[in-house]
Amino acid sequence: MKGRILIVDDDREMCGMLEESLVRREFQVEWHLRAEAALEQIHQQDFDVLLTDLNLPGMDGLELCRRVIEAREDIPVVVITAFGSLETAVGALRAGAYDFVTKPVDLDLLVFALERAIKQRRLQQQVRVLRESVRRAQPFDDLLGQSRVMQELYDQLKRLAELDITVLITGESGTGKELAARALHNRGPRRDGPFVAVNCAALPENLLESELFGHVKGAFTGAGEARSGLFQQARGGTLFLDEIGEVPLNLQPKLLRALEQRKVRPVGAAQEVAVDARFVTATNRDLEQDVADGRFREDLYYRLNVVPIEMPPLRARGTDILLLAEHFASQCAKRFDKQVTGLSQPVAEKLLSYSWPGNVRELRNAMERAVALTRFNTLAIEDLPDRLRESQPGPMATDLAGPGELPSLAEVERRHIERVLEAVEGNRTLAARILGLDRKTLYRKLRSKEE
Known part of the structure; x- marks a missing residue:
């Protein structure tokens, strides 16, 4: 059922014709010949749209429109007016009507107006629910969201927080990778220690080693005094290495040793220094592809990717x-x-x-x-x-089918899988999570689609 419509018109034949036509279009329809009866029913029952003629005996359609909007502002009103009565239609819109159609009624235009009104009402209801959700929402630390993919993310973060294990957080820029890293820290046994974050892409290559590992006095020009690196500053807490894919190749072996041996050698020092920190890294790059292209060490990738967490894009x-x-x-x-x-x-x-x-x-x-x-x-x-x-609707916002198109269930499923895959840029693991499938099931469906 597309929606529940209440029709008000003093022409019984018109009401019958509209009911028959709209029921064929999958609407549920009730009708009254007088505005007073319709107003009473609206106080008692819920409808998606009120469709009313303006010329009615007793209370006219314009007054009915005003009263419905006062009593049930959530119900959009579509008015029917005589052809050429533009002034009357404008008066109805000023009174709060959502839209108008002219006589003789073009059924296709009427259905379009009703569908738009129903869509607006449901979106309005959704906004009200979400507004209340904002007031009641319990954020997961600084992460906020109630979608299934976010609930799965919260569950994953909860389970990993208590484990002193290296985590690699992947996802597009702006998805909240640092917030997820902070949640791991705040909910883990090292919560009382420091959370030290560094963006590896923001530091010049010649300074990154010193920033990470520290240096002794005189180690290089300008090193007037010794300085501990971020590995040491994170003692007892968490070191978050953001944009880890930007670490230059010549520094990657030293980073690998620091992660494996939990020791670092400050620049210019003869002795190594022990490191006591949890390591969380993040990237928006495809590190597997970087490994294949020779831009990232394979052994370092596997050392970082002990437990991967993928942040879903907002569009998903x-x-x-x-x-x-x-x-x-x-x-x-x-x-x-x-x-x-x-x-x-x-x-x-x-x-x-x-x-x-x-x-x-x-x-x-x-x-x-x-x-x-x-x-x-x-x-x-x-x-x-x-x-x-100026943006055009994205793939997740388009209608399932065009007017008059009735796809099979298999076709509906195929289109939905394609749209989810497009929204997550082909990431099948994330697509499976959004679709509520395991990866093997998704791969099987994709293979059958290709065949």
Whole structure:
């Protein structure tokens, strides 16, 4: 069933014709000849759309529209008006109607208007639920999300936190790899020790060794005094090496030895120094491909990849997008001392249809900009960055089938698998997690699809 429609028209034949036509289109339909009876039913039952003629005996359609919106603002109203009565239709829209259609009624246009109204209502309900979820949500440390892939991630982090084992966190830029590393630290036995983070890509090659391992006085020009490295500074805690794939090849053997022997030799020193830290690394690169291309040592890769954790991209997290958007908007509203209560429906729809190449970081920046510039209590489309406003729907937001297309169950499954794979850029392990399949089952389905 596409939705439940309540029709109000004083023409019994028109009501019957509309009911018959809409039922064939998979709507559930009820109708009344008078507005008063319809209003009473709306107070008692739930409908997805009210479809009403404007010219009614007693209470007219315009007054009915006003009263329904006052009593049940969650029910969109679509009005039917005589051809050429544009002024009347505009009056209905000003009264709060969602849309209008003209007589004689074009069924295809009517169905389109009803489907849009139902889609807006359900999105509106979803936003309200998510807004409440933001208030009730229990973040996993600084990670926030309720999607299945995030729940699986939390479970994995919980199980690994208590183990003093090397973890490699992979995922696209902006997915929250450092937040996951901090969660491992905060929930583990070394929580009282330091969490030391370094971005290996941010340090010049000639300084990276000294930064990691330290140096003695006079080890090189400018080394006026001895300095302990990050391996030593992380004693009793966690050392997080971000962008580990950017470590130059000539330094990788020393890094491997430090991880295996838990000892480091400061630059210029004769003796090694013991290291007592947990190691967590992260990368947005495909290290297996880097190994194959000779850009990363195979032995170091296997030493780092003891337990892999993959951060899902934002586009694969479904309505977590709206949950996070509400969260960031609320944070920014407090910081800017603005009365911003949430997202408008067009904004929510745009956020869900965007592909988010910059992931959570891009979403946070977009919400910061929107809250800073908005002139309203609810964020509007014009508050969003240009790239968001002008974006076309991504693969996860497109409709399952075009008008009139009724695919088989196998075809529905095939299309959904393809869209999930496209959303995660071909990562079959992550796709299997999102689809709720084990990898062998997914591979079997893919093989049957190719055959």
